[in-house]
Amino acid sequence: MAATELLSDEGYRADGRRPAELRKVRARMGVFTQADGSAYIEQGNTKALAVVYGPHEIRGPRSKALPDRALVNCRYSMATFSTGERRRRPHGDRQAGELALLLRQTFEAAILTQLYPRSQIDIYVQILQADGGNYCAGVNAATLAVMDAGIPMRDYVCASSAGLAEDTPLADLSSPEEAAGGPQLVLALLPAAGHIALLQLSARLHQERLEAALEAAGAACHALHAVLDRVVRERLREVTALLGD
Amino acid sequence: MAPPARYCVPGERLCSVDEATAGGGTYTRHGFIFSSLAGCLEKRSEDNGLPVVSVVRDAESQLLPDVGAVVTCKVCSINSRFAKVHILYVGSTPLKSTFRGTIRREDIRATEKDKISLGDAQSNYLLSTAENELGVVVARSEAGVHMVPISWCEMQCPRTHTKDFRKVARVQPQFLQT
Numbered sequence: 001m002a003a004t005e006l007l008s009d010e011g012y013r014a015d016g017r018r019p020a021e022l023r024k025v026r027a028r029m030g031v032f033t034q035a036d037g038s039a040y041i042e043q044g045n046t047k048a049l050a051v052v053y054g055p056h057e058i059r060g061p062r063s064k065a066l067p068d069r070a071l072v073n074c075r076y077s078m079a080t081f082s083t084g085e086r087r088r089r090p091h092g093d094r095q096a097g098e099l100a101l102l103l104r105q106t107f108e109a110a111i112l113t114q115l116y117p118r119s120q121i122d123i124y125v126q127i128l129q130a131d132g133g134n135y136c137a138g139v140n141a142a143t144l145a146v147m148d149a150g151i152p153m154r155d156y157v158c159a160s161s162a163g164l165a166e167d168t169p170l171a172d173l174s175s176p177e178e179a180a181g182g183p184q185l186v187l188a189l190l191p192a193a194g195h196i197a198l199l200q201l202s203a204r205l206h207q208e209r210l211e212a213a214l215e216a217a218g219a220a221c222h223a224l225h226a227v228l229d230r231v232v233r234e235r236l237r238e239v240t241a242l243l244g245d
Numbered sequence: 246m247a248p249p250a251r252y253c254v255p256g257e258r259l260c261s262v263d264e265a266t267a268g269g270g271t272y273t274r275h276g277f278i279f280s281s282l283a284g285c286l287e288k289r290s291e292d293n294g295l296p297v298v299s300v301v302r303d304a305e306s307q308l309l310p311d312v313g314a315v316v317t318c319k320v321c322s323i324n325s326r327f328a329k330v331h332i333l334y335v336g337s338t339p340l341k342s343t344f345r346g347t348i349r350r351e352d353i354r355a356t357e358k359d360k361i362s363l364g365d366a367q368s369n370y371l372l373s374t375a376e377n378e379l380g381v382v383v384a385r386s387e388a389g390v391h392m393v394p395i396s397w398c399e400m401q402c403p404r405t406h407t408k409d410f411r412k413v414a415r416v417q418p419q420f421l422q423t
Contacts, residue, residue: 036341055309056341056342057342057343057344112272112281116309117309118309119309147254147282147283150282150283150284150302152255152270152272152281152282153255153281153282154255154256154272154274154279154281155255155256155279156254156255156256190256191256192256192257192258192279193256193274229254232254232283233252235283236252236283236284236285237252239303240250240285240303243303
């Protein structure tokens, strides 16, 4: 029922975007000096903060150490004030644990972990404001934070969601669109090589429509890559200019 | 004035492996060299063969103690079987965070190996001082004064003139900083 209302007759979405259009992205690297790397991103009204520590010696039981590569330790949390209704627990619920696991899988695919055997890399992601695509914003912020920490990666990791309104694929779903209950596809992509780090589908979807949704999410990831790339290069110029003085 | 540096981002293709060899901050895949860091491209030509391409960052990234590296440590606890240390420097680069290491008793000297025990290593890094260049560099006596080495196995306190046994290092001149 709701799916028909996602697109107006003129072909616009509820927030005035066209189907393949992303929300406005603003990002900043190096927001904290204490951490080895940090980044902040806004995708529309979704705001995420990521902090990276490491690589450092394994914390906790030493049996966790991997002899041939680094351990990627992730934590995903949502601020108590991030949603419309105040959350009781900022982290530690089942969903946060699951997303942390996905985050870990995503970044194990991207970070060159074999360079740091027996060590640990911590990635902490916090959602400050949740308005759809929380996990994606978290991944994008974490990418920038890992880069800010100077940890070698194969590529950027860009994540974006996509849904379907009847047959039209929608990119970068907002919170009301997610709540409408249609299928939602989350894609994390290493854009230069086109490798998929993570693909998640939240509801049943006909095989024929999967292709279209996947393509829309892929295109959104590539568009996001262009934006993040600009942010990183801007930051590099800034840092080298500061050092030059 | 140096030419404007080329900025690289992770996943950016730099060149083919036929043109250069991969240095730090890069990796190779399918016969091409890619950047793995966000930084400036540096191309150093070698005397013989291909130039080395590397991506360098202004801030030195975290370094890990490596097999065969000479490290500087501080002893934090000692018992009859081993000494526990904190690794502070690798070569001459300070580490951002310390790593724990162990020097076993039989690894202290090349000679006088009275017994070999292959117990379970409790620490990440097993270290050895069984070389002339390795051993104690700085020590404090019970009086709290820096001790002076008087032979390869003894150090003396300048205040109380007590002699203590230490496995003294003959530090190579290139590691001595002014």
